[in-house]
Amino acid sequence: ASVNHFQVQLQDISTKALEKAEAYMKAEMKKAVERRFLTAEEEIESFHRITFTTSMEEAVREADLVIEAVLEKMDLKIEIFKKLDEICPEHTILATNTSTMSPTEIAAQTSRPDKCIAMHFFNPPHKMKLVEIIRGLNTSDETYESARQVAEQMKKETVEVNEFPGFVTSRMNCLIGNEAMNMLMEGVASAADIDKAIKLGLNHPMGPLEMADLVGLDTRLRNIEYLYQTLGEKYRPCPLLTKYVKAGRLGKKSGVGFYDYSNEVGSK
Numbered sequence: 652a653s654v655n656h657f658q659v660q661l662q663d664i665s666t667k668a669l670e671k672a673e674a675y676m677k678a679e680m681k682k683a684v685e686r687r688f689l690t691a692e693e694e695i696e697s698f699h700r701i702t703f704t705t706s707m708e709e710a711v712r713e714a715d716l717v718i719e720a721v722l723e724k725m726d727l728k729i730e731i732f733k734k735l736d737e738i739c740p741e742h743t744i745l746a747t748n749t750s751t752m753s754p755t756e757i758a759a760q761t762s763r764p765d766k767c768i769a770m771h772f773f774n775p776p777h778k779m780k781l782v783e784i785i786r787g788l789n790t791s792d793e794t795y796e797s798a799r800q801v802a803e804q805m806k807k808e809t810v811e812v813n814e815f816p817g818f819v820t821s822r823m824n825c826l827i828g829n830e831a832m833n834m835l836m837e838g839v840a841s842a843a844d845i846d847k848a849i850k851l852g853l854n855h856p857m858g859p860l861e862m863a864d865l866v867g868l869d870t871r872l873r874n875i876e877y878l879y880q881t882l883g884e885k886y887r888p889c890p891l892l893t894k895y896v897k898a899g900r901l902g903k904k905s906g907v908g909f910y911d912y913s914n915e916v917g918s919k
């Protein structure tokens with residue numbers, strides 16, 4: 652967002668997470684300069700527009716838009732939205748980056764459901780073109796239009812979605828991923844061959860197992876568990892996914908998931 656001239660306050664409760672985010676952004680911007688997507692001046696200016704903080708009050712004091720991206724847990728999201736509602740200026744739009752959950756349910760706990768919405772980004776957010784914008788039951792047209800314009804200024808494409816669990820993308824993606832995991836568990840083919848078949852046979856740019864590793868298997872499990880609770884049997888989480896998460900095998904971020912990343916620099 653800072654590359655597209657927004658002033659950004661990045662807040663996390665963990666200083667380690669903030670340091671990791673800063674290092675990642677620096678490395679990605681360096682690559683962008685080397686590949687001439689950005690000039691060296693734009694890189695410096697972009698960095699001047701971001702601040703990193705552990706204080707929510709400091710981060711949102713003057714915010715026009717807040718995008719929440721904490722773990723996929725409804726209780727936590729509601730707790731954060733209640734606090735944001737108390738401390739943000741009256742005009743602030745509160746958006747959630749949830750992949751599956753109900754923006755209406757989160758918004759109902761605030762005094763401004765008309766100013767609440769979901770803006771669902773994709774990993775890695777600076778490369779992926781889409782932002783799925785999900786209207787809650789009471790989201791106003793004005794809030795929707797502001798979210799759409801912000802996404803446009805970030806040079807993203809948008810789709811308008813009416814709330815239903817998993818929206819368009821996660822509902823489809825979780826199902827494909829879960830089926831791939833079931834096939835792996837049943838011994839139908841190796842992880843590499845399942846991914847290769849889907850990439851070359853169905854023309855997906857990424858295999859479903861490598862994508863799950865990129866998303867994080869803990870995050871994926873929370874997403875599919877929510878779809879299972881809300882949409883039923885079709886979304887029952889693959890037991891292999893549950894087993895991996897219990898073992899701390901969380902995908903790229905932990906060094907191993909369906910694939911081993913322990914030899915990749917910066918994979919952790």
Ligand SMILES: NC(=O)c1ccc[n+]([C@@H]2O[C@H](COP(=O)([O-])OP(=O)(O)OC[C@H]3O[C@@H](n4cnc5c(N)ncnc54)[C@H](O)[C@@H]3O)[C@@H](O)[C@H]2O)c1
Nearest residue numbers: 663664665668720721722723748749750772773774866870
């Ligand atoms: N991982 C993906 O590919 C992806 C893609 C699109 C959307 N999402 C959604 O984004 C959200 C985050 O997922 P993730 O995979 O990035 O999770 P993550 O575990 O990688 O990151 C969550 C961050 O939230 C921080 N956090 C926890 N409690 C907090 C609090 N009270 N205040 C501030 N920060 C807090 C944690 O320290 C951590 O850095 C979820 O809703 C998920 O569904 C994830």
